[in-house]
Amino acid sequence: MNQYLDYIVEQTQKILAIDSPSGYTKEVVDYVMKEYESLGYKPIKTVKGGILVSLGGNNQKDGVLLEAHMDTLGAMVAEIKENGRLRLTPVGGMEANNAEAENCRVMTRFDGIYEGTFQLNNASVHVNKDYRDKKREYSSMEVVLDEKVFNKEDTEKLGIRVGDFVCFDPRTKVTEKGFIKSRFLDDKLSVGILLGYAKYLKEEKIVPDRAVYQHITVYEEVGHGGAASVPDGVTEAISVDMGCVGEGLQCDEFKVSICAKDSRGPYNYDVVSSLVKAAEENKLDYSVDIYPFYGSDVDATLSAGYDIKHGLIGAGVYASHGYERTHKNGVNNTFLLLKGYLG
Template identity: 35%
Template sequence: MSRLAIDADYISEILKQLLDIPSPTGYTDPVVRFVSTELEKLGLDVEMTRRGAIRAIRPGRKQQGARAIVSHLDTLGAQVKALKENGRLAVVPIGHWSARFAEGARATVFAEKGGYRGTILPLKASGHTYNDQVDKMPVGWDYVEMRVDALARDAADLEKLRIDVGDIVAIDPQPEFLDNGFIVSRHLDNKAGVAVMLAALKALQDEDTDTPVDIHWLFTIAEEVGVGASSILTSDIASMVTVDNGTTAPGQNSAEFGVTIAMADQTGPFDYHLTKKLVELCRTNDIRFQKDVFRYYRSDSASAIEAGADVRTALITFGVDASHGYERIHMHALRSLAELVTAYVSSPVAIKRDFEETADAKGFTRQPTEDAKQRLSPKAANKLLDS
């Protein structure tokens, strides 16, 4: 089965809608409802866990040996640590991101009565007051505070607003979709991955594509804090491909164009055979790709394996510049990823033994162990000697 045509306009529109929904880890109900509705529009029945992780199964010819595609709905954010006597909020991060990117961010704190708008500022934010001390402020969460856009002169006023310790703070994404295909925004990790999955599913539905096994479309709600796909996989899933961001930076091989296939992250190598299959699918379907290794990175794949899931895992990514900051991606990568997903889920199952959870050694996979030998035809060898 060749790759399917992907509706780039749909990717763009659904991504805009996703970015418009605040969803820091711990405050994901609205985005869960949105994605559930979209899956139903695309013709799938939706199952949700108690906390809101989503599973939607697209039936294939066989139930066992199912394949899963997963992205996470939650994003980075912040949380109220204390009500300060100057009427501002001390905040701590949700997920791992630098306070350098929090400075100047517009945000919403979700209090008991509803949301209040505000700005995260350095403790010394006025050059007219502090002169060059503004530039000498250290970077860190202890050196920023949230100014709430309401009457809040002191901690007592904040209490009257029913703002309290533990309230969730959502950071504005401030997206820009440029005519040249670049997209700049916070939280592209991983709302762009969600958009890729939905676009791939739409292509499969539009073409009424048959798949050899069931495909589980999974959306998790706590990946940014390490929980991810730890409790959403069922026993009939044999392999899982995670769609997330790859980091484009000096020393990395990721790119903002095509698919970046992760060979390993901080938890170790991804499955040899599943990753090899994805590379071959890119080659046979003329999908631009590159490989990379991420040293300071983990994803839904890591959380699933650490939770004890016996599944083959792989990670395919769209290259992101300035990950966990003001991120930038390109539509080419999103379209390429969606194409790869369609090619993968419709491709034949190579490892039939994976239909069972356990089996004997018959049909078990093999990895090359012999030394590679360069073989030349006699004609080529003679030509080389004569040169």
């Protein structure tokens, strides 16, 4: 294992502990900005709310941009119901059935934070004869607040409003066998990896052959995270996001995945080939995969009209958009692929 792995895992845990659904990311951005500064860099907060940082490099006319996102799935209050409970609308692709019985926090605009649990309406099995067959969707589920509320007026008095963000508990755990389990590894794990790569360059006093930038985006889960903030001279962008693990794919939690195609289309042939070459030359555990239902920051970058080459890599993550799992080996292989590919 590389000497930076512990730092990557530590930073990932700290970032996971900060709630940050798309649109509610200021606190996590402030933390990551300070971490870059502690490493000796000068990060810039974009108008959109993300982070752009230069890691240095010699060739300013052939730069490469590494993109990862720290916004996550979440929800928002859509209605305060007559019983005082909350109907939600999803932020990003969070499935209602996947969040059932999850603890959550309601972030009011002016009146603090309230805790609750996301439950099926009439969630008691001993009362609801349709419990087993009821479809889990946002219209049939609600947040039960951990407050003494019995009606809409009681909840409104707390300061809870329509439009308040609702954040779900990540339940992060790192096991003795090296597994990392948490909601929102997509894509806070990759932010930790990019911080580890930035630390590696600084501590080893390495100046890459090409200018290297990192863009930590904050709207990827709603489709436009990487649509702006590409520095002058950048000719290539690589999303560092989760590698898909599932039926029909070669990747597992111990590998770094190189994506050849996602639901938006193929990635740049030369970039994918060069990533595969770097993985083989460094004897990494990797796979090349096609992700059937997937879009990335760099897809948004190209859609915005930037004339660049693009690629996508990531540590293998199982149960995407659910209670996700990866392994330190997959994290290490992803870090080493960045190191082998960029220097």
